[in-house]
Amino acid sequence: MNKKSKPKFKPYKKSSAHNYVFEILKDYIISGVYKVGDQLPTEVELSQTFGISRAATREGLRALEGIGLITTVQGYKGGRFVKKIDSEIIVSGLDLLLQTEKPSFGxxxxxxxxxRIAIECVTVKMAALNRSEENLAAISQVLDLRVDSKDEFYNKTYDLHELVALASQNKVLFYIVQAIRKLIFQTYSNLALEDNNIDLVMKTHYAIYSSIKNRDPEEAEKAMILDIESYRNLYLEVIEKHKKG
Amino acid sequence: MNKKSKPKFKPYKKSSAHNYVFEILKDYIISGVYKVGDQLPTEVELSQTFGISRAATREGLRALEGIGLITTVQGYKGGRFVKKIDSEIIVSGLDLLLQTEKPSFGxxxxxxxxxRIAIECVTVKMAALNRSEENLAAISQVLDLRVDSKDEFYNKTYDLHELVALASQNKVLFYIVQAIRKLIFQTYSNLALEDNNIDLVMKTHYAIYSSIKNRDPEEAEKAMILDIESYRNLYLEVIEKHKKG
DNA sequence: TAACGTAATGATGTCAGACATTAATATGTA
DNA sequence: TACATATTAATGTCTGACATCATTACGTTA
Structure with missing residues (x-):
């Protein structure tokens, strides 16, 4: 949003000042008055328009930062900026939730x-039934990408599963799949995967693609199970080595 | 935690003061130094032990509040308290995520x-396979509860689906099921459901129970689909009326 | 004695105003 | 041209005072 055409805020009445800042700005962001990448007014401007102190304003902004709606940049050309909302804001919560149980690594x-198996088997079946031509083209494109390194390969894998979830036409499932996958990769990112199974994975990926293309949910599910299971085994091998080494 | 045996914090060095408060206290809460319901030290105490100002301390606390780890209580006997971490911290994020797409009500x-159908069909099958005797007993108990009002009935329903997800023995799926259900109920709570279908719902609930008891995943899935679909129809009727009225 | 109003208490909430830090940019000098 | 320095505009921090809120304690009165 252009800083010159900034909206006029009403000064707060009830509830606390910091909470007022939080709520109002949250609404403005969600409703799209401030869009992704936009800079919010400065602390001083906000406190003036709200008619409250800088300290209270900052507390509200800090809470917004906590829920992941804005980021803060210090220095010249710094300020508060609206963050892109993606599945990341679920990932941190899910992580906290699971950590409280203090489960073991394995x-x-x-x-x-x-x-993942439970949910992605459903999304891949739904994708086979509901996918559009655009969905199919996007998946095909990822499969055809030239792969030069192991890392690139796993990034590609990342995209494929997301695209399949997207093709299911269900946003709820799409975000959940993303979140679980992100959590796995961020939790176990220290494990360096071997690349001796790349051929297998490429086969299963192609099987997923063609079953979606053929609108064959049963085949799609089988391929998905194979794919995720092979991933599991890849990791388990490394985890075993990790324990021994 | 007993306030008298409070841990000694190291004064902060790098990173910002408010962020230090946020990170340290988050770690203390996650690692269980402060447990659910415990009161954190007061702002003044924290700022003294950290060696920073009250303002910076408050900002860190506000961020912790933002991610749902603590609550703030004003007044005598007030303070900051560690919140129970439950699926709620995913619900708000999922809500934000879906709202950005600006989907219609329906x-x-x-x-x-x-x-729900996608995931709960899986959890109910897993429950049929993995449930313990305790799981079964808990589900049975909820079914036997005397129900005096419509509201009570829907609370009971709430418990049943949670218990089934729990019986799947998979915490990830359990929390996700909880989150989706909570989001539905909080988004559509203004819709007053008719009670003319209670008999049907009770039947499907019993069917779910007995198929889990008999370790019959196929029957369990069928019953679950019936149950959720009947819910869907209940709501859709009301939504239709809502549009007309 | 019981009921009610009021003061004390201890926590968070808010404020104002100063100065520190940070990082991009502009400027000046070798 | 390249490098060092100053400027600038934002957030970061500090201090110390006062306001508000909600529980508890107390004291007065019917």
Whole structure:
């Protein structure tokens, strides 16, 4: 949003000042008055328009930062900026939730993989039934990408599963799939995967693609299970080595 | 935690003061130094032990409040208290995520219900396979509860689906089921459901129970679909009336 | 004695105003 | 041209005072 055409805020009445800042700005962001990447007014401007102190304003902004709606940049050309809302804001919460149970390294991994199998088997079936031509083209494009390194390969994998979830035409499931996958990769990112199974994974990916293309939910599910299970085994091998080494 | 045996914090060095407060206290809460319901030291105490100002301390606390880890109580006997971490911290994020797409009332509802069907069909099958005797007893107990009012009835329903998800023995799926259900109920809580279908719901609930008891995943899935679909229809009727009225 | 009003208490909430820090940019000098 | 320095505009921090809120304690009165 252009800073010159900024909206006029009403000064606050009830509730606390900091909470008022939080609520109002949250509404403005959600309703799109401030869009992704936009800079919010400065602390001083906000406190003036709200008619409250800078300290209270900052507390409200800090809460907004906490829920992941804005980021803060210090220095010249700094300020508060509206963040892109993506599945990340679920990931941190899900992580907290699971950590409170204090599961072991392997336990958590298995539960996450099981959850992936459970949900992604559904999304891949839905994708086979509901996918558009655009969905199919996008998936095909990712499969055709030239892969030069192991890392690139796993990034590509990342995209494929997201695109499949997207093709299910269900946003709820799409975000949940994303969140679980992100959590897995961020939790176990320290594990360096071997690249001896790349051929297998490429086969299963192609099987997923073609079953979606052929609108064959049963085949799609089988391929998805194979794919995720092969991932699980890849990781489990490394985890085993990790324990021994 | 007993306030008298409070941990000694190291004064902060790098990163910002408010962020230090946020990170340290978050760690203390996650690692269980401060447990659910415990009162944190007061702002003044914290700022003294951290060696920073009250203002910076408050900002850190506000961020902790933002992510839902603590609550603030004003007045005598007030203070900051550690909140119970439950699926609520995903619900708000998921809500934000879905709102950004600006779906219509009915669109969102259908996607949420579809997601429920997708995931709860899996959890109920897993429950049929993995449930313990304790799980079964808990479900049975909820079914036997005397129900005096419509509201009570729907609370009971709430418990049943949670218990089934719990019986799947997968925490990830359990929390996700909880989150989706909470989001539905909080988004559509203004809709007063008719009670003319209670008999049907009780039947499907019993069917869910007995198929879990008999360790019959196929029957369990069928019953679950019936149950959620009947819910969907209940709501859709009301939504239709809502549009007309 | 019981009921009610009021003061004390201890926590968070708010304020004003100063100065520190940070990082991009502009400027000046070798 | 390249490098060092000053400027600038934002957030970061500090201090110390006062306001508000909600529980508890107390004291007065019917």
């Amino acid at each position: 336990e958590l991994f298995n539960e996450l993989i099981e959850a | 669109e969102l509802f259908n996607e949420l219900i579809e997601a």
